[in-house]
Amino acid sequence: MIFITAMTLLTLALVWGVITYALVPQYNRTIRGKLESKADAIVAMIDQSDTPIANRDFGVLVLNSDFWKKVGDTFLNKTINVDGCCVDFSDTTLRCLKAYESMYPCLLHESTGAFGGEFVTNVNTALVIQMRQKLFQNGSLYEIVHSSSSQQMLVGHLSADGQYGVIVSASLAQISTAAEVLRSILIPLAVLLLVLDLLVAILFSRWFTRPIERLSAGAQEIASGNYDVQISVIHHDEIGRLAEDFNHMASEVKRSAQLEKDILANVSHDLRTPLTLIKGYAETVRDLTGTDEEKRTEQCNIIVDETDRLSALVNSVLELSKVQNGSEKPNLIDFDMSELCFEVAGRYDALCDQNHWTLQLEADHAAPVHADPAMMERVLHNLLGNAFHHIGADGVVILRVVPLEQGCRVEVADHGPGIPPEDLPHLFDRYYRARQDAGKTGTGLGLSITKAILQQHGFAFGVDSAVGQGSTFWFTMNDTRIQPNP
Template sequence: MTQEHKTQKKDHSKFFIDFKSIRFKYWLSFIGFATILLLILWLLQIVFLNQFYESMKVREIEKIGYSLTKQYNSKHFKQTVLLTAFTKGIDISIVNEDRYITFPKSDNNVFSQPKSLPREYFNQYFAKLDKKTRPSKIFTQSFLGSDEIQLSYSSILGEKNGKIEYLLMTTPLEPVESTIDILKNQLIIISGLSLALALVLSFFMSNHLAKPLVRMAKSAKKLGDGHFDVEFTKGDYTEADELADTLNHATDELSKTLEMRKDLIANVSHDLKTPLTVIKSYGEMIRDISGDNPELRKEHVNTIIQEADNLTLLVNDLLDLSKVESELSHLQKYPLDLEKLARSVLNRFKMMEQYNGYHFDLEVKGTVVILADESKMRQVLYNFIANAVNYAGLDKQVLIKITETGDQVLCQVIDHGKGIPEDQQKYIWDRYYRVQKNHSRFIVGTGLGLFIVKSILDLHDFNYGVESKVNEGSCFYFKAPVFKDIKK
């Protein structure tokens, strides 16, 4: 597909909605939220209005009936009844057990019977009331055979002049159909306006919320294309800012890693090329010059073997790095005598003492047995000593001190080389990092040794560090608990 075809396809896609885009998801969420709110409003105002209205009237009349019943024996009871009937728009009557209406004494009450209630009505209102089990009841019924519905409340008030008196309250349940029609028309208009407003507002809000993420996605594409100077700009909310900070940090780390890998390739290329050149040269010398001279041939063969060992060390470093990064290394802890371990490691440097003028001193004081993985700690000691050889001073002196200090064993590897500037000391544990590019030729270096040491010591949970001064030398160390089972 040509670039022109790709561009046409990209422009053509602008006319379609991306249903997976965060803009569409936000927009859909806002519309859904607005729709749910309108649906709830319709249910409350239209569908459940009758039930809501009736339940409100029931609660109101029950509350009034309970209050009046409690005030039955008060001095101003009748005034309270009249005031309640007037303010609440409720018909209130007091009827005794003989069916006579004792209050109000008026011919204009709702039953058209000024003094007594028909027995059927009396039984309907009061027959099943009981002071203990059922002191009151409330129900709805048709009003005198009409379509109008009324709500009735009856209760036992108490005794007066030896006769039981009852409270009777009735109020019509007004039809709300006309109100519902009015509300329905209003809600249609409100719903239309609300949905239209929600569509517009949600579109702009979704764009606003998605804008930082879309911007970061574009920056991420640039990063994927190899533009490591890209910067992820912050948005208008905390989460976007945190994401931008995280991506910027990841970009910085990625840039550092790529730069370090370039250095690694350069270092490995140099460290591979030099011993291979030496091996080839000495092989040709054996073939052409020293083949018949046993002593000279032996010297040349030893040089080839030494350079092959250097190559092996380089490959081992790379393999160790691979194990550390893939977390394939597992500790097998056993009591480990650091003195014996140090002497074993120093045997690998004897050739450097014999042929290159290096001198290694070992000082041991106290109990120096720890609980650790022998193969891993051998690697730590070897890398510390090899690092000291790489950067040793002109005296070519390397001191290994292993000392018991209380409950700890302190292991130090000291050289008298150029030292490490203070501002670089925090970087020496990073992978691929080397303070000097022109390190000694006698030990191959990839910049991985101290990173591997750091990983192993972290795995053991041992403390470690470096003390160094420029032109005075360096002291690399680690501390480990003494193996207590051998303490007396």
């Protein structure tokens, strides 16, 4: 509102300044230009005349009738429009040859008359003689003359031979009056505009700030812990798009908050169970089975297994935290991804022999890449561990490397139960477990760590799955010199 009021006052001040300081000078320049063009045209007629336009025979003025008839016709048919102007012709004697008067009152030629009689014009007043003298002395004339009630602009030119002078003049009273009228109405106009601007500003501010107030209230609700806030989108303009973005943010904050609660609950549960077992078996060994070597060994093995489980969970949480917060930076070097996959696959020989599984490696061609091999090894272990966790009845897991023009595509496929479509968008979230995984062992952070590593490298990744047909997790190392994401 203050801004609109200030802009209105500034605009009015600018208009006042234009009226006061620019309107009259610009008008005068325009009038002078028109009078200059008229004077030039009339002088051109004199210069083009083959015979003198007038003679003084022993003091008696003799006019060239043909020339003056031509001048009169030119003025009459407005080839040279002198309406509202006074045209004065003179010679070197400073006396008038002829005057054409289309302006009243004229300050150069005094006009007198009586009621019912004819007007008489004095074409040799002291003022006009003075102006003729300036014209013949200087070769040109530009003057503004004043009286108590009017002012008049004069422009004068000489003929080419310097024998004749032409003065064309016009009244300037109208522009002065107009400027005074404009200044007189400017104050009430300013008051009216200020009132209208205030009304418009109030209405506009209410219309503009209402959605912002709703956004502010929604932000306060989220700050207080209510993540179910949704702002109604009324207009599809910039504010409407802001409301849509706010709603999306609120949904993501709600999902993130729920995920954090789930993580806390799941981690707490996973910590509580091994801790309870460790404590229980440690007390049993201490109080009951300390002398029974067989039972003591069995219970100590359980304690060691549960300790390993605790360590794996803590290490996974720490690993995910380091990768996500950027404290662990990729060490990018050139290496062959097919060779790395061959090395990683060899470490699963014992597991496959023990469970009668098959890890089918399809990496027959070299695949040069630029990445951190240690991090890529972690990604392969996580994906292979997940695949063996969901291995199908055929006991087959496939590790495939497909060379591309730059880089390669790595796939880990199983023939297990597959993943329902509603679970696919959330598989890489921290501690998310698909419904068929409920109750299974594992930290639930392997795919989250995989996601964080691949995002650091800027690699695309995803999963293709159909229920009952298995799943294929993939990532594309699409540039041998790609820079990691910050």
